[in-house]
Amino acid sequence: MNTAARRTWLLATGLALACGRLQAQVEPRVVLAGRMGDRALLMIDGQPQMLGVGQAAAGVKLLRWQDEQALVELNGRSSLLRVGGSPAQLTPGTPMAAATREIVIAAGPGGHFVTGGAINGKVVQFMVDTGATRVALSQGDAQRLGLDLRNARQGMSQTANGAVPVQQLNLSRVRVGEVEINNVDAVVLPAAMPYVLLGNSFLSRFQMLRENDVMRLQLR
Numbered sequence: 001m002n003t004a005a006r007r008t009w010l011l012a013t014g015l016a017l018a019c020g021r022l023q024a025q026v027e028p029r030v031v032l033a034g035r036m037g038d039r040a041l042l043m044i045d046g047q048p049q050m051l052g053v054g055q056a057a058a059g060v061k062l063l064r065w066q067d068e069q070a071l072v073e074l075n076g077r078s079s080l081l082r083v084g085g086s087p088a089q090l091t092p093g094t095p096m097a098a099a100t101r102e103i104v105i106a107a108g109p110g111g112h113f114v115t116g117g118a119i120n121g122k123v124v125q126f127m128v129d130t131g132a133t134r135v136a137l138s139q140g141d142a143q144r145l146g147l148d149l150r151n152a153r154q155g156m157s158q159t160a161n162g163a164v165p166v167q168q169l170n171l172s173r174v175r176v177g178e179v180e181i182n183n184v185d186a187v188v189l190p191a192a193m194p195y196v197l198l199g200n201s202f203l204s205r206f207q208m209l210r211e212n213d214v215m216r217l218q219l220r
Helices: 003-024 139-145
Strands: 029-036 039-044 047-051 060-066 069-074 077-082 102-106 114-119 122-128 135-138 153-159 162-176 179-189 196-198 206-211 214-219
Touching (some): 039 069, 102 114, 122 139
Parallel strands (some): 135 179
Antiparallel strands (some): 153 162
């Protein structure tokens, strides 16, 4: 093989290998954003898809629910997803996509937007509350999360039951879906609460869009 032919062969081989790598990278990244009855709101490469059990979109099929986790399948491989959990990398070695800047939350019973997430790396359940000035959590949640309240500022907050004493502090990290925000103001309330309220100290960092029963939070 002469020099020119060898260069042509090497170039063709390199292009073939590059195409193979690109083909391997098209496997989607899948995130469970929410649940509505038996339907799952999946984010597939950043695009929302609402699937019932047995339905498929973009090559991803919802097989069944296991408690609050969704079992999905892609090209014969399956993965369990939970709301607010890490994205499923259904192809080993597939590079991570660029960090997402959008949160998608499906409306639950009563029209409330409830989603999983984390505070300082520990799992919590959030409910979006646009009327709350700050992220609000109960004393019980604060203790479970190991928050240090010794230096928390004392204050008063107006609730449906009147003014109550609160402790004001700053949360190092608040994550919802794949988006994490640092230094979020919060208050700790004395009463028990079913959810951590996702107030405007977090929501103000986003542009909020509502599409029927789906809320989109786009990082500013």
